[in-house]
Amino acid sequence: MRKKLILNSFSGTTLYLINVVVAFIMSPVLIRALGNRDYGLWELVMSVIGYMGLLDLGIGPALIRFVSVADGKQDRSDLQQTISTAFAFFIVAGGLALVLFAALGYYPRIITGNDTKDIANLSTVFLLFGLDASIMFPLQVFTATLMGLQRHYLINSARGILTIVRALLTFYLLQRYAGNGLIVLALLEPIFCLIQFAFFSAAIVCDNSIPRMTFRAVTWRKLHELFTFGAKSATMLVASRLQNQSVPLIIGNVIGLGQIVYFVMPNRLIDYAKGVSQALGLPLIPYFGASIGRNDRDELLKSWFSTTLALQVVSLAMPVAIFFYGESFLAIWIGQEYASAGRGVMHFLLLGLLADSLAINASRILVAQGIHGKNAVIWLVLSILSIPVGIGGASAWGVTGVVMGTTMVMVVGNIVTVLLACSAMKISLQIYFKETLMHLVLPLLLLFIVMQAFTLLYPVKSYPNLLAQVLLAGCIYVTAIWCFTLDDGMKAKLLERIRSIMPQGV
Template sequence: MPNSPRPEGRLLARNTLINLLGQGLPLVVALAAIPPTVHVLGIDRFGVLGLIWVILGYFGVFDLGLGRATARFVAEAWGRQKQHRIPLILWNAVFAQTLLGLLGSLALLGLVPFLVDHTLNIPVESQNEVRTAFYVLAAVLPLVLVSSSFSGLLEASQRFDLLNAVRAPFTAANYLIPLAGGLAGLGLPGIAGLLLLSRLLMLIIFYRVCVRLFPFIRSPARWSRAELRLLLSFGGWISVSGIVGPVLVYFDRFIIGALLPISAVAYYTMPYEMVTRLWIIPGSFIATLFPAFSYLSTTARKAALETLTARSVRYILASLGIITVFIVIYASDILNLWVGESIARESTLVLQILCLGVLVNSLAQIAYTLIQAHGRPDLTAKLHLLELPPYLLLAWELVRLWGVAGAALAWTLRVTVDALILFLLAHRLSLISPLAMQRENVPQVAGGVLAFSAIASVMVTRGSMLWEQLALLFTLLLMAIGMVWKGFLTQKERRQILGWLKREAP
């Protein structure tokens, strides 16, 4: 059997870059494909397609967290040198995912008539087409869930290169297939059928990649009540967060729609959808951290775990902190260029407040991932459950008082309290220490970001001519690059980056 993959710094940096590219490709494809898709399908069909994308995105709720559970326990098996457990973990996850997928498909089939005939405002002449498309879509669910078991094996094994090589093209295909199907004259059922074939092909490729990389998983699969209990116990709490999380994220829009004119939802949604794209940066990094944290926590390497955690905080604070400063200062200009002056007037403050919340939440994701990797997903799930009622009350009151800015403030306050509690829990579990933060210069980086924001705020108030503003922006960019290079990175990290650049140079 192959040796256990050690989560070394160079490997984590490489995997982070791979994840960033893997998530960025579908995003670029989506931005390019959506406008012509709207033109080809028409606004009504595209609206149904949007619902199809939402359903595909939320299919993960049906897996009861088994995808992440697979990654966690496979990483634990690597760490404890018990590779013989890996086939047992994988195939019990596959069995459970198949069963859950079939049950979810039956549930969706039963809901289709109610959704199409009574819930969604679909024209009568289009209802048969939409109903058939949803019926086809129901068959996709087992494929999505089983694929997550194999992707969990690749995550735990730190093979994010293969994971993204498979997943990124098929995620991009979610946006290209409707465009191609529309150009070919297919209706929504035909497009749903192509999405079904796409997911089936992705599952087959995932299986072949995993078997070729780890031939020992071919060992006869057998049902294990103990392994299944472990997977479901861990994954069940993950699924609680998966269900509650979207409510914490999206329910404020319903509150805005209930208390304010419906146009206010757009003033909130547009800056939110723009600024939360920054999550691609911590998301790419944190995807590599979960198996690394799982490996280190199960091998009792406390010092290495604390160092990796503190270093992760420094990296995200240094990168996103500087980006946040620029967005907050230039929020009005950014929105003017993107959506026009009238919307910018209503949304600038929202963007600024939400941007601060995204920074705090990105840091919180490190502690969140660390706690789950340590085997305590129950703590994060219980925290989400406890947060939900007071957050909804706070959001209602702040929206009533201050409109869309109040909604942004409520969300930012919620993620700030969430971050403080998560880091406190991680400290109580002895997973992170103030001393490790000090060794990694986290307080100095935080002070540097605050100092840069103060300097930039003063500088931006001067000069109104376009060339002056461009010169100022260029100056701030140079200052930011210099600060990150000399102040936020260690000498060893600078040498490693220079060495990598020399190797990559032609």
């Protein structure tokens, strides 16, 4: 099982790196092809897609957990009922999403304001996104089933290849059909979603260890179980959407579509930083779920501590690196205009990133045990409060003011999540930080000092300069991790793992 976890995490990290490289290359291309206004509209529509995800009512996250537990118990009948019932539900959800997007196509000003009156083919864009959503909802059953069976590597490999192909095709079509960028991007959404549907459904059908989905296995009892568990996840999902997807909507309607880009670019940099630990940590819920299925609480606590520390090695280094190099990177990548306008936004986002890193694995342990309902309600309340705060901030301080509301939610919400996780695992907050953060204080302090010295002595002017400084500081950080964080047993296991994957004779 541990080998599968490592393979899943490695493939997830590889997919993340592919996404980063593709976004790094394509983001300037998209901004130049669409312009600030149309690019802002694109991001706003993507936010609406995020809100449409609420139609799954938390069944998607619940499905991963139910599949992993059923697999841990080797209960094929329960597994068949789970995936069959979820598939029937998502067909209905997909149809409803299609209808809602079609309605938005007739009345786009409901969410876009008056800036879109001169944008051509806007109704077609919404209709294509509706078609995409109608495919995406049933697709969740196949991907969630594979995730629940800890086969993330299959999903990650396929999506990595499709990401590269899609980027190449997007670049070609934007050049070939200049001036029609929104239609090009919207058309590619359902096409590539359909390709994924075909591939992952085939993977499920061709695997004899996975029972066949059938409408005869659909039961109201299983739907009730999924919904009861998923209601907690749905609450958390609503909170997440309000927190993350509302910002472009607030900016677009209060300030203007052309201002959204000044939030999106710094936020994308923060998302890249989050993506590393998220890619590594994605397989952990089914991993924890398997331990719960075996009723091994000691193993669960030990795994939680070790995986949290491993994730924080990466996640806590990210705020330090972005603090020193984020603005310089944006200036080189997109342009000084975007770097300067996004400075305040990025600093507030960094506070949220730091809070998120401290609680990097807390919500996963709650979800895996099915006791995340209270945490979800608290996040929902905080996220709702962030909307009027964001609107008021937008009126007073522009884009930066909107982000202040989001940051407030992240900081307070993550503190609450850690406290609830510690309570669930019957440990004190002091023990939690002793087993995680305290092991990294010296390496992080050294990383901060090294990066401070580099940026003062050698101001960043180019990608090679930036890359050299980050790599050198990273090497010093990793060395400090080896010297100050890892004990002899952990070092021995790591060396053994390295030797096992190296070719014979090396």
